Amino acid sequence: VFQSYALYPNMNVGENISFGLEMHGVPKEEREKAIDSVADLLQIKHLLKRKPGQLSGGQRQRVAMGRALVRDPDVFLFDEPLSNLDAKLRVDMRTEIKKLHQKLGTTIVYVTHDQIEALTLSTRIAVMFGGHVQQLGTPKEIYDNPANMFVAGFMGSPSMNLFPAKVTVEGGRAVAKFALADGSNAELPFPDGSMTDHGGRDIILGIRPEAITDELGVDRSSNAVHIIKARVEVTEPAGSDTFAVAEMGGKEVTARFRADVEVKPGDVFPFAVNMDKAVAFDPKTEERLR
Template identity: 55%
Template sequence: MATLEIDRVKKSYGQMDVLKEVSISVGDGDFLVLLGPSGCGKSTLLNMIAGLEDITAGEIRIAGEVVNDLSPKDRDIAMVFQSYALYPTMTVRQNIEFGMKIRGVPAAERAKATQAAADMLQMGHLLDRRPSQLSGGQRQRVAMGRAVVREPKLFLFDEPLSNLDAKLRVDMRTEIKRLHQRLGTTIVYVTHDQIEAMTLATRIAVMKDGIVQHFGPPQEVYDRPANTYVARFVGSPAMNIIPATLHVGADGRAEAAVSLPSGEARIAGIALSAAALKGYHGQKVLLGIRPEHFSLTAGAGLAVQIDVVEPTGPDTLAVFTMGGTEVIARLEPFAAAAGDRLALAVKEDKVVIFDAATETRLD
């Protein structure tokens, strides 16, 4: 196991800055997910950790050692690629053993390590097959097995599930989670899939345009996003961002006035610091409300008219308008149609307030 420290790291190509002073620190055995859309810099950062890309400025430290100038083979890492990168003419056993063979590991030790990795990843019956005889999920298991036998300080995963269908992605997520639990090794994992990030990570770094927008535990990123970009990127359906006006309620807590087609409604009892409430009293803000934080409640203060109903089985998505913007509520299954009116309540303690101009969260 090893710590990983990314200290004010920059990457530039000529005048174009791809990474802009990224700083991330994770401890022994952490599972760090670099999350963001294509072009945000997450794969570039992973390649810099691996030694496949040069660093323009800053430091990367693995287990306390600065690795900026170390070659990939001297960093004690193992990488699992999106494309599997298996040798097509070799068997599974030979693919897993190959790196150990190059390093001069004795045959008996190679065989023992290969069998242990195969047993861990439930692929002992595949050892004598070639990659062309395997499914996508099986090939990814082989790539993982090849990484496991190295016993590295750090595992690096570069969008390893992107080529798999939906069911296989779910299965392989479980395998990767199980692998991390068994080995306890520090992992850095790149993905654009927020479900993968939430289910696998102990720490998430949400990236945009070469900048870390939010770094923290998954639940914190989900419940208390640093800004509206993170709020919209993490979660499906995304967090609703609704224009409103902030007031001091009768209980001294924040109260948001929001417009509805039928008139104005108020959401009372929102948790906000006294300093923030004083500074934003009477000001325009943005409310962040997750779809699941609405509920059907007779006589509740939000009287809305449904535009679209989307039954999903375990719940029903209701689409309506608040604050002049489209809002989605995830509700318990119910019979309704477009045009019906609903009385909704909001979990006030789950509401997040953002500055209307900077779109950053208020505390």
């Protein structure tokens, strides 16, 4: 399934779908049965007599998918199939492709630059950069345990907060120390037994926005929530959430608050940080530290 649909403009939808079968010498009766079945599945029966030029982008994409489906292959190859569609249609088509995959159970190799598309559609993700696979795993593994700073910053929207800190070990427990905007220092203890081999080391601390929230929005199942008071630089109401930006370790850090939290720029506000969700990286190699 091509990014640009690659439909034959001189053929109608039915002819486009059946062209591959025709080239492989499949009898007409079988072809018509296959077209009928695929058109039913993709809900494009009413379009079979139309030419590609008479279709919307979403309809063309369905026809391109139908042309692949009708061959009943072992593996589908999808090359950024939704990138030419507008935002709402992309979300709708994403759901359709997910439903299709659940019905067919066939392997789909799906290339995309959209990390939300990758997280929502896939059962396994290979994150590639510079011609190399940076990490291979389930969406949850990639999101919660990124192998390096590229994967951490690339997967997720808003992306993971990454800021410099120093590890100290006190009483057998590792603590991340960093500066706040007012010049004071903040401390965030790592969970018990974690990072104790890295005392005295400079790190890049990675924490996702949803792991930095207001005190009432914290994950009650975690025993590693710690409060930091920091000045709010910017607030971004986003309907279901409010994003608040503060400076930590000299970098802007985004927190995800509940929508009804009353916070405004300039407020010194208690940020609740769930250190169960924190990860650390080597500043030189950018690889994950354990």
